[in-house]
Amino acid sequence: MNRTLATLAGLIIGIAAGALTIARGWPATDALAAANLVGTLWLDALRMTVLPLVVTLTATGTARAIAAASGGAVIRRAALLGLFLLVVSAAVAMLLGPPLLSAWAPDPASLAALRGAGTPVPGHFAGSGDALLGLVSPNLVAAAAEGAIPPLAIFALLFGVAAARLPPERTRTILDALAQAAEIILVIVGWVLALAPIGVAALGFALGARLGLGAGSALASYVGTQITVTVVLGVAMYALAALAGRVPVVSFARAALEPQAVAASTQSSLAALPAMLAAAGRLAPAGSASAPAAILPLAVALFRLAAPASIVIVTLATAHLTGAHLTPATLATVGGLSILGTLIIAGLPNQTTFFAAYAPALLAANLPIDLLPLFLAVDVIPDIFYTVTNVTADLSVAATSARSERR
Template identity: 30%
Template sequence: MAEAAFSEARKNNNLMARIQNVLPIACISSLVLGFALGGFLADLGEADWISSIVGFFDVVGTMWINAIRMTVIPLIVPLLIAAIAGSESSRSAGTIGVQTLVAFILLSVCYAGVAALSAKGMFSGLTLDQSVTDKLRASVHAAEVPTGDASVTTWFKNLIPINPIKAAADGTMLSLMIFAIAFGFASLAAPADARHQIVTACRTISSVMLVLVQGVLLVAPLGIFALTLVVGTKLGGAAFSALGYLISVQVGAAFIVSLGLIAIMVIWGNLASSKVFIGMINPTSVALGTSSSLSALPAMIETSRDTWRLPERVYGFVLPFAVSTFKPSTAYAWVFSTYFLSILYGISFGPMELAFAATYAALLNATVPGIPGGGMIAVAPLLLALGLPLEGLAILFAINPITDRTATAINVLSNLAVAAMLAAVQRQAFTEGSAV
């Protein structure tokens, strides 16, 4: 009986391993196929049967996103608490927090600085036909632009959750993370028995949730295909012909940044290049398919834990904290976007304006609201300060379904790179401490 059960479990593990090997290829194929089929349907027109197909896949894609979001809060809150409460001391947990903050500030400054220095060269080949410019300006009033209060004062006022349960229900992740971090540090001061029970309970919940997450990720190819098909039908070919240059700059910048992040993971993260490529496929596929770093968090955790074997105390803190706080890709995206709008509207944009845009983007990317089009809200004060018309938001929002996907992939890779680097730092510190 026991041997039969063991044999059955081994078969299940082998099957799961084979599925995991095929899953990355299936995700990438689904991404390409979804965009291609969506563009094909868009070219056919607006027949009722096409609307029915798009509506069906919209439901499928939304259901898959909801299934991922269902697991996020019960996964990351216990994981973050366990990572802090399970640390050797509050000093150890605080060190990881400071290192994470410094790492992301440096990344953002680097992204924004390079974008400011290269913007003029990147857009040197841009020539706008007058008719195209007129069409883009005419479309400003037709496009739907997100609205909301993105002021820094409002952001700080909402930082501390009045009711953590309500924050969880509303999905205000940063406020919830602050509560989880505070709870974790408070647990360090609790009696040893109580602290042990908290850590054990949180790790148990996280382990069970990871099993559920694996089940959701098994149907990722279907979810990604559905989402990209819907986006493809909405964009068609018009957006590419009018805004192709800006799209190519943003996508090209994301590709270059991704190469740099891969090099960081190999050199400073002490990871084999093969492991880096294998580990990044699932998280980036989810990011490209969903435009949501939050949705890619379970895949990031799975990569850090199972593929790269990073310490839980590192990835358990860095990844949830980073996903809910930092959007480093906006550091270069905002610089390129504002420079493009200055060309489009014929507004002078010299070194001082570029430097201001880079500083704003580097320091305030953490204020991006965690809602669709949130980056469009947060960049509004920058446009006003630079004398650019707010109507330009509509143009940025029109290409957001494409550029936001590559930007999200960069956010995901940035999170993984910081986790890998800090894990290497922790291992080195532990080795030096043991030698002493």
């Protein structure tokens, strides 16, 4: 939390300094060159971890999700419901994101500056044919060299599915090796993130110099959009519990209050798990008390309802700020990668896996990832809402699945 607050402070100071420098007409050429150098070096250090993290986490996450979902009928129903809700999360963000983000319209000069600042990955998704062809690569080494995430993610997904079909002892050996590689990469990510206040301050200075104080308005619009979409998803979970789980809204709201309070104060779904288990036990019908104990750990680990929507909103916000147009085929790819990104960061801290989860969607849409550190810095605010909504969704899935066990 201290590092997160320091990163947020660095962003605010950087944007303010950049905007003030331009507003006062102070010499900015050398300062901008230095800020761009520092910011780019730091950003490139994070970029180099994205591909290996995506491959290792996707393969291990897929195999473990398959293994977890094979634990019985009630677990499979909960897993299918959770996966369906992740699809809904991405769809809701695609529906609500554009009108909410359009409340702040950057001026043409700012758009031109941001377009020139980004470093998009080669390739495009101009139509459905290009999008489909981009999902499979005959040369994975070339795809990695070009930063083409979708074919690498699909290969890792298939690798994980195939690994899960091997004898259990061989599966464990393969997954342990990949997990250890991922842990090593995450250590490197931690080193880079230790310098986040400096890197983000440099990027913020460059952004403030281009957009002035309008950069703050842009980030405020992003934060407001994330919170609004997340709250809509959270409220929908009450309806799910009432309609599919046949749990009265008042009873569900009363049971969810304590886990939600823990989630809001700790910003950790795992920390709220004991309170969720107690709440789900009270909501479960007679004879189904054991179901929540089996469902909730899986739900907490794999199904973060707010995550697909958050990834989609980041992509839409980047497109809005840079004046890019996303085709339906590109949006479909972004939606799929947002769900995959949610599954691969299962059980890991958001800050350390932010780039692995969020960058693939941006890269697939041919958008620059330069703004990702700035979004990460301000995510300390909507992260409270993410966690509360995730906990509410986990409880709703547990209550609904436990009810279906009795039918």
